[in-house]
Amino acid sequence: MKKDIEIPEVTNVYVAVVQEYNEIYKTNDWNAYIINDKEEALEMVLVVSRGYTQDKETSTMRHKLEHLPPKSYAKIELMQDDVLTLNNEFKVTFFQDNRLFDKTYLFRKNTINERALQPIPLMEVKGVLVR
Numbered sequence: 001m002k003k004d005i006e007i008p009e010v011t012n013v014y015v016a017v018v019q020e021y022n023e024i025y026k027t028n029d030w031n032a033y034i035i036n037d038k039e040e041a042l043e044m045v046l047v048v049s050r051g052y053t054q055d056k057e058t059s060t061m062r063h064k065l066e067h068l069p070p071k072s073y074a075k076i077e078l079m080q081d082d083v084l085t086l087n088n089e090f091k092v093t094f095f096q097d098n099r100l101f102d103k104t105y106l107f108r109k110n111t112i113n114e115r116a117l118q119p120i121p122l123m124e125v126k127g128v129l130v131r
Helices: 081-085
Strands: 013-022 027-036 042-052 061-068 072-079 087-096 099-107 126-130
Touching: 013 072, 013 087, 013 099, 027 042, 027 061, 027 087, 042 072, 061 072, 072 081, 099 126
Parallel strands: none
Antiparallel strands: 013 027, 013 126, 027 072, 042 061, 042 087, 087 099
């Protein structure tokens, strides 16, 4: 029954949004990353992202990583300036040790900005982090 289903807690996996200089277009772009700060690899990482408010919604984006090594990170997507004014949700699902993990990370509207920058684990840059 439902009471018998164990849902493991996700720890040491984060989503961060980092502002980076784009050499090609000579712009400062916001990019979303998934960070694996665990000692074990993550397998079959699925990320479903969307931006929304009460009256606006973006398309749903889906991303897949076959393998994310321990103590590493990977770029998920470019975030256009228009979506920073929306709530940005990242649903992350992955396997670790043959167990399924799932967590939703939410950046509330207007929280991705230069005033909110903080050190990001493993990346040695500043950005906005959701644990």
